[in-house]
Amino acid sequence: MNVLIVEDNKEIAEEVCDFLCSAGYICKIANNCADALEEFGSNDYDAMLLDLGLPDGDGFEVLKAIRKTKSKIAVIVLTARGELDDRINGLHLGADDYLTKPFALTELAARLFAVIRRIHGFTLNNLGIHGFLLQLQDYKVSFNEVSINLTKKEFDIFQYLVLNKNRVITRLQLTEHIWGDILEINSDSNFIDVHVRNLRKKLDKHTSIDWFETVRNVGYRINE
Amino acid sequence: MKIKHQLAIFNALTRLLVILILWLMLPILVENVVYRHINNGLIEKKKKFIEHLNQQEINDFIENKGDSTETYSQFSTLHSEFLVLSKVSVKFRQKETIFKKEYRIIEGEENEYRILQYHFVYENQGYQLEIGSSLSEVNDLTFIIRLFIIIVLVIILLVTFLADTVYIEYLLKPFYKIIDTKIKRVNEPEVFDHTPINAKSRDFRELDLVLNQMMDRIADVFKKEKQFISNVSHELLTPITLLKSKLENLLQNGSLDDNAIDKIAGSLKTLDMLKKIINNLLLISRIENNQYQSNENINFQEIISELQEDLQDRIEDKGIRFFNKIKHDFVFRGNKTLIHVLIYNLVTNAVKYNKPDGEIIVSDGLLQDRYFISIADSGIGLSESQIEQIFNRFARVSADQEGQGLGLAIAKSIAVFHHIEIKVSSVINEGTVFTLLFL
Numbered sequence: 001m002n003v004l005i006v007e008d009n010k011e012i013a014e015e016v017c018d019f020l021c022s023a024g025y026i027c028k029i030a031n032n033c034a035d036a037l038e039e040f041g042s043n044d045y046d047a048m049l050l051d052l053g054l055p056d057g058d059g060f061e062v063l064k065a066i067r068k069t070k071s072k073i074a075v076i077v078l079t080a081r082g083e084l085d086d087r088i089n090g091l092h093l094g095a096d097d098y099l100t101k102p103f104a105l106t107e108l109a110a111r112l113f114a115v116i117r118r119i120h121g122f123t124l125n126n127l128g129i130h131g132f133l134l135q136l137q138d139y140k141v142s143f144n145e146v147s148i149n150l151t152k153k154e155f156d157i158f159q160y161l162v163l164n165k166n167r168v169i170t171r172l173q174l175t176e177h178i179w180g181d182i183l184e185i186n187s188d189s190n191f192i193d194v195h196v197r198n199l200r201k202k203l204d205k206h207t208s209i210d211w212f213e214t215v216r217n218v219g220y221r222i223n224e
Numbered sequence: 225m226k227i228k229h230q231l232a233i234f235n236a237l238t239r240l241l242v243i244l245i246l247w248l249m250l251p252i253l254v255e256n257v258v259y260r261h262i263n264n265g266l267i268e269k270k271k272k273f274i275e276h277l278n279q280q281e282i283n284d285f286i287e288n289k290g291d292s293t294e295t296y297s298q299f300s301t302l303h304s305e306f307l308v309l310s311k312v313s314v315k316f317r318q319k320e321t322i323f324k325k326e327y328r329i330i331e332g333e334e335n336e337y338r339i340l341q342y343h344f345v346y347e348n349q350g351y352q353l354e355i356g357s358s359l360s361e362v363n364d365l366t367f368i369i370r371l372f373i374i375i376v377l378v379i380i381l382l383v384t385f386l387a388d389t390v391y392i393e394y395l396l397k398p399f400y401k402i403i404d405t406k407i408k409r410v411n412e413p414e415v416f417d418h419t420p421i422n423a424k425s426r427d428f429r430e431l432d433l434v435l436n437q438m439m440d441r442i443a444d445v446f447k448k449e450k451q452f453i454s455n456v457s458h459e460l461l462t463p464i465t466l467l468k469s470k471l472e473n474l475l476q477n478g479s480l481d482d483n484a485i486d487k488i489a490g491s492l493k494t495l496d497m498l499k500k501i502i503n504n505l506l507l508i509s510r511i512e513n514n515q516y517q518s519n520e521n522i523n524f525q526e527i528i529s530e531l532q533e534d535l536q537d538r539i540e541d542k543g544i545r546f547f548n549k550i551k552h553d554f555v556f557r558g559n560k561t562l563i564h565v566l567i568y569n570l571v572t573n574a575v576k577y578n579k580p581d582g583e584i585i586v587s588d589g590l591l592q593d594r595y596f597i598s599i600a601d602s603g604i605g606l607s608e609s610q611i612e613q614i615f616n617r618f619a620r621v622s623a624d625q626e627g628q629g630l631g632l633a634i635a636k637s638i639a640v641f642h643h644i645e646i647k648v649s650s651v652i653n654e655g656t657v658f659t660l661l662f663l
Contacts, residue, residue, distance in 0.1 A: 009462055015469035022476065053458060080461040102465035102499055105472045168475050170489050172496055179534065191537040216482060218489040 001116060002044065005029045006036040006062065007051040007078070016049065019105040020112070023164075033057040037065060040073075047074040047116055049108070050095070060093055067094040074115040078103070100181070104173045106164045113163050129162050129222065130211055132203065143206040153178055154199040157192070161212075161222040170219040196220060228392040236385045243377040247370065254366050259338060262362070263323055266340040266355050270321075273307070273353065274344070282309070282346065303330050304361070308354040312343070320344070328356060335360050398423030402432055406439075416443065446513060453509045460502050468495055504630040508617070511562065511637040518642060520560040524597060525550045527564055528586050531571055538575050542582070549587035554595045556662060558642045566638040567599075569631040570658050574601035577656070591661065598659040605652040614648070 003025045007013040010031060017027040028043070030036040033056045040048070040062075048066070052059035063075060075094065080101040096115040099108060117124050117136070127134040133142050139155045141148045150158065160177050161169055174192045203209050213221045299306035306328070322341045327334055337356035344351055398421045405417055416439045421432045474480075475488045510516065528548050532539070539546050556563070574584045582602035589596060606614065613619045615636040619629045639646045643663045650656040 009466065012462070012466045012469060015466065015473055018473055019469070019476075080458045080465065101461045102468045102495070105469055166476075168485060168489075170475075170492055172493060191541060194537065194541070215485060215489075217486055 001025050001046045003027045003112070004036065004039055004043075004045045004048045006031075006033075006048060006054070006059065008032060008054050009051075016105065016108070020109070023109050025112075031055075033059070033062050036062050040066060040071075045071075045073050046119070047076070047112055049112075050075055050077050052077060052079040063093050063095060072119050074112075074119040076108070076111055076115060104176060106160070106167065106169055106173050107177055110160055110163050110177065127159065127162050129165065129224065130209075131207060134159055134162060143203075146206065148202055148206065150199065150202060151195075153195050154202070157195055157199055158203075161220060165222045165224050168215050168219055168221050172219075174219065228389060228396050231392050232385055232389045235388045236381060239377075239381050239384060243374075243381070246373060246377070250366065250370055250373070254362070258362050258366075259323075262338045262357050262359075263340070266323070266338065266357060267321075269307075269355050270340055270342055270353065273355070274342075277346075282351070299330055303333055303335060304358040306330055306337070306354075306356045308352075308356075310352050310354075312350045312352045325359070336363065395425055398425070398428040398432070402428065402435065406432070406435055449509070449513050450515065453506060453513060453515075457502070457506050461499070464495060464499050464502075468492065468499075471495070501630070504634060505617075507565075508630075508634055508637045511634075511641045514641075516559045516562055516641065518558045518562075520558065522556045522558055522560050522563050524554060524556070524567075524588065527560075527567055530564075531568055534568075535571060535575060538572075539584075542575060542578060543580050544575060544578050545581075545583040547583065547585045547587075549585060550597070552588050552590075552595065554588065554662070556595075556642075562638045562641065566635050566644075566660075567597075569635045570599045570660075573631060574599055574603065574656075574658075577601065577603040579603060582655075595662045596659050597662075598657055600655060600657040602655040605654055606648070606650040606656055607652060611648050611650060615646075 001024070003020055005013050005016050005020075005027055007016070007029070008031050010029075013029045013031070017029055020027050028039060028045075030039050031054075033054050036048075036050075036054075039045075050059045050063060054062075059077065059079075063077070066073060066075065074096045076097045076099060077095040078099050078101060096118065097111050099111060122137065125135060125137050127136065131143055132148075134140075134155075135142070136159070139150070139152060141150050141155065141158065156178055157174060160174065171190070171192050174196075178192065178195075200209060200212055203212065211223045213223060215221055295308060295310040297306060297308040320343055324339050324341065326337060326339055328337050328339075336359040338359055339354055339356040342353040342355075344353070401421055406421075416436075418436055418439075420436075421428065423429050423432065471488050471492050475485065475492070480488070525548075528550055532546055532548060571584065571586070578584065578601050584602075585598075585600045587598055587600075589598075614632050617630060617633040619633070636646065638644075639660065645661040645663075647659040647661060648656065649659075
C-alpha cells in the first residue's frame with residue numbers, strides 16, 4: 001500500500017512515515033501543495049494523509065484537485081485547527097476521514113486500514129491472529145470455525161490490537177479509540193481493563209493466549 | 225415607562241399646573257380689574273352727584289318726600305344701580321369715602337352690590353351718600369369666563385397631549401430603530417448592519433455613528449481573537465503532535481526495559497493531559513468568540529440516552545443507578561455538539577463525585593413556564609462557598625480532586641452561549657442538583 005503524507009512539518013511527517021513503514025506501508029512525503037500534486041500525478045497512491053495548513057495554500061485545494069480526477073485514493077484530513085467547519089468542509093469535499101492533531105499513530109493506522117478497506121470495496125474482510133479469525137463485516141470472531149460471542153467494545157479492542165500487532169498500545173490509546181477523543185481531563189482510563197479482561201477470558205477458553213500480553217502499568221500488546 | 229410617555233405626561237402635568245394657577249388667580253384678577261373699573265364708575269357718579277348738590281337739592285331729595293325717614297333713595301328699574309342719601313349725625317363721622325361689598329335688599333330682591341359710601345357735612349348737617357352697583361352681572365360673567373377657560377384649557381390639554389405623544393414618538397423613532405435593528409438582533413459583530421439610521425435629530429445620528437464605530441472595534445477584536453485562537457491551536461498542537469508521534473514510535477522500540485516503557489507511557493499521559501487542557505481552553509475561547517452555529521434541533525431524550533450508553537462502564541464500575549426520567553418533548557435549537565458537551569460534563573461530574581452504589585436522576589419539567597432539565601446525584605455535595613467557585617476556570621473544589629477544573633467552566637460558557645441558566649443546589653454528603661433553565 002502506497003501512502004502519500006502531505007505535511008509541512010518535516011519532523012511530524014517523518015515520524016508518521018516511520019510508523020507506517022513499520023506497519024508495512026510504503027510512504028512518501030510532500031511538504032507543500034505543489035509537491036503533493038506533483039507526487040500525486042507521477043505515482044499511484046492508495047491513500048493520502050493531508051494536513052490542511054500548508055505553506056503554499058490550503059490543503060483543501062489539493063483535495064479539490066484530486067477529487068476532480070478519477071482516482072480512488074483514500075484521503076484522511078489531518079488538522080490542528082480542530083474547527084467544526086473544517087470537518088464539515090472536509091467531508092463535503094470528499095475526505096474519507098478526519099483526524100485532529102495531536103492524534104495517536106496507532107489510531108491513524110486503524111483509520112487508514114478502515115478507509116483503504118472501504119475504498120477497495122470491502123474485499124479485505126478477515127483478519128487472522130493465532131488461529132482466531134476476525135470477520136470485520138459483521139463484528140464476529142471465530143476460532144477453528146467455532147464462533148466466539150464478543151461485545152462490540154471487545155471486538156473493537158481486539159481488532160485495534162490486532163491491527164497494531166507487535167506494538168505496545170497504551171490504555172489511553174485504547175480508551176480514545178473506543179470512546180473517542182473525550183474532552184474530560186484525567187478521565188480514568190481503567191474502564192478499558194474490564195473489557196480487556198473479559199475479552200481475554202473469552203479467548204482463553206479456546207487456546208492459550210500468552211501472545212496477548214499485558215504491559216504492566218502501561219497497556220497491552222498482541223504479538224504475532 | 226418609556227421616555228415618550230414620560231415626556232408627554234410631564235408636559236401635560238406642567239400645562240395642568242398652569243391651568244390651575246390661572247383658575248386660582250381668576251377671582252383676584254376680577255377683583256383687581258373689574259372692581260377697579262366699577263369703583264371708578266362709582267366715583268364718577270359720586271362726583272357728578274356732589275357737584276350739582278346744594279341745600280335746595282338736598283331738601284328736594286330728602287325733606288320734600290314728606291316722610292320721617294330722612295332718607296332719599298333712588299334705583300334703576302332692574303336694580304342694577306341704586307343711590308341712597310341719608311342724614312347722619314355729625315359726630316358719627318367716618319372716613320370720607322369707602323368701598324364695600326354687601327348684600328342689599330331692594331324692593332324685596334336681594335343682590336350683591338359694590339357700594340361707595342361717602343360721608344360729608346353740609347351746613348352743619350352730616351350726610352351719608354351710598355351709590356351701589358350690582359355685582360350679579362359681574363358674578364355671572366366671572367362664572368362664564370371660568371367655565372370657558374376650563375373648557376378651552378381642557379381641550380388644549382388633550383390636543384397638546386396627543387400632539388406631544390405623536391411628535392415625541394416621531395422624534396424617538398430612530399432611537400427604537402437603532403435598538404431593534406442594531407442592538408437586539410446582533411449576536412455577533414459580523415452580522416451588524418452598518419447602514420446609517422435616517423434620523424432628524426442629530427443626537428440619534430451621533431448615537432448611530434458611535435454605535436457603528438463601537439461595533440467596528442468589537443468586530444476587529446473578535447476577528448483578532450479568532451486569528452489568535454487559530455494560531456494558538458496550530459502553534460501549540462503541532463509540537464504536541466510531534467512529541468506524541470516521537471514517543472509512540474519510541475515506545476515500539478524492542479530494546480526498551482520495563483522502566484523506560486513506563487516512563488514513556490507516563491510522558492504520553494502527561495502530553496494527553498496537556499492536549500486536553502489546550503483543547504478545553506480553546507473550546508471556551510471559541511464559544512466566547514461565537515464561532516459556533518446554533519441552528520440544530522436538539523432532542524434531550526436522545527442526548528441523555530446516548531450519554532448513558534457512553535458512560536455505562538463508569539456508571540456500572542461505581543455501582544451507580546442511573547434514572548433517565550425525561551418526559552417532555554422539548555425541542556431546543558442550538559449547537560448539538562456543545563449541548564452534548566454541556567450535559568456530558570454535568571453527568572460525568574455526577575458520576576465522579578458520587579458515592580459507591582449511589583444514584584443519578586436526570587429529570588425535566590416546567591418551572592414558571594420555563595423548561596428545565598435537572599441532574600441530581602447522591603454524591604459528596606458542595607458547600608455554599610464551593611458553589612460560588614465551581615464555574616471558575618481551574619477552580620478546584622478540594623485538594624485531592626482530580627482534573628483541571630475546566631469541565632464546569634466549559635458548561636457555563638456553553639450555557640451562556642445558548643442563554644441557558646444553570647442553577648446549583650447542594651447538601652453536603654447528600655448530593656448536588658444542577659438545573660438547566662431554558663428560556
